[in-house]
Amino acid sequence: MTPSSRTARPPGGPSERRTEQRAVPRVRVRFRAPFALRCGALLIDYILLALILTFSIMVARLMGGGARLAGGTAEKIGILITLIVAVLDLGVLAGLTGKTVGKWTTGLRIERFNGGSPGIGWALLRHFVGYPLSLLPFGLGFLIVTVMPTGRALHDFIAGTVVVREYAAPVVTQVRRPRPQGAQM
Numbered sequence: 554m555t556p557s558s559r560t561a562r563p564p565g566g567p568s569e570r571r572t573e574q575r576a577v578p579r580v581r582v583r584f585r586a587p588f589a590l591r592c593g594a595l596l597i598d599y600i601l602l603a604l605i606l607t608f609s610i611m612v613a614r615l616m617g618g619g620a621r622l623a624g625g626t627a628e629k630i631g632i633l634i635t636l637i638v639a640v641l642d643l644g645v646l647a648g649l650t651g652k653t654v655g656k657w658t659t660g661l662r663i664e665r666f667n668g669g670s671p672g673i674g675w676a677l678l679r680h681f682v683g684y685p686l687s688l689l690p691f692g693l694g695f696l697i698v699t700v701m702p703t704g705r706a707l708h709d710f711i712a713g714t715v716v717v718r719e720y721a722a723p724v725v726t727q728v729r730r731p732r733p734q735g736a737q738m
Contacts, residue, residue: 585704586661586716597655598642606635643680648673652719660719666705675712683708 609631616627647653651662651670663671663679671679687694687707694707705715 584718586718588698590659590661591698591706591716594653594655594659594661597658598653599655601642601654602635602639605638606631609634640677644677645673647671647680648676656716656719661716662719663714663716666703666709666713666715671712671714675714679708679712679714683711686711 610628613625613628613631642653647656647663648671651664653663656662663676665671665675683694683706698704698706703715709715
């Protein structure tokens with residue numbers, strides 16, 4: 554026997570066998586946001602806006618209120634700053650990152666229903682058109698979250714969004730169990 558024949562392996566041996574790897578489907582699980590947590594996030598957003606407006610009114614009153622030109626101007630500037638912060642927080646920040654300041658502090662995120670960030674236009678539609686429409690029928694647009702299995706409110710349906718918990722959802726893989734030898738299909 555030559556040295557080269559000792560190292561040669563027969564065809565179909567372990568070196569030539571291909572292991573067949575199957576693609577295992579992965580499912581991303583989204584956890585819907587509880588109603589109380591969503592209310593808390595909205596409350597934080599509105600408290601932020603109310604603080605800015607309250608501070609500007611206090612400054613305006615210190616300058617003489619509406620009786621003097623300086624007081625009226627400070628009040629108008631405060632209202633303008635509050636509107637700018639509202640658009641930045643509820644529209645731009647929510648559109649780009651999926652989080653407002655309130656949702657960030659409570660660990661929630663806004664997503665498109667099919668996944669991904671909502672986009673600035675959809676976030677503006679959700680907050681500045683959807684919220685007032687959710688409030689109109691005695692707040693029932695907000696309360697449908699409690700009965701909808703998807704956890705969506707009226708403003709979520711309008712903008713095509715869903716609010717989910719922020720923490721990374723585990724990726725669930727389907728486990729395939731081997732069939733017993735005598736099992737039929």
